Amino acid sequence: MPEPQRRLHDPLKALADDDGSADPSVRQALAASVSAPSTESYLAAVAALCGTRLLTPIVAVGEQGPGGGDTSADMSAVLLSDATGRRAMLVFTGVDSLQRWDARARPVPATLDKVAEAALAQDAVALLVDLEGPHPVVLEQPLLGELARSRRLVALPDGGFGWMQAGGGDPS
Helix, strand or coil: CCCCCCCCCCHHHHHCCCCCCCHHHHCCCHHHHHHHCCHHHHHHHHHHHHHEEEEEEEEEEEEEEECCCCEEEEEEECEEECCCCCCCEEEECHHHHHHCCCCCCEEEECCCHHHHHHHHHEEEEEEEEECCCCCCCEEECHHHHHCCCCCCECCCCCCCCCEEEECCCCCC
């Protein structure tokens, strides 16, 4: 009897047809949180971000050669620091907003929970979403901690919001 075929799960298969465009409903939620700021509009924006693909920018960092090009380069996620040394990680909703920030950056698709986990691993205290617009939003603690635990904020039928545990995470 032949042995059954085994296939590895391809986590990026769902992104095979992704052209890098932002989800219009996510952009609409971000716009509402900026134009009419309230707790509800902010939470609606976070819930929208929890259900979409995001793009983490990766840039080359290395030594400059005589012609200005890199002689050796490593790829790195982008962290910004403020005057006090607090760090924030960048993430974008679409390739248009990423290119507005830096046209040379390479987009790496990820979910918000994975980006939050990476940000905390890099000692970042915030995520800056769409830094150069069209509607920038900041996510900070304790929200980042919840997201990094594979939790997703969801809109409830009664108009409130609650946490849902994404598959495979620690439900505690």
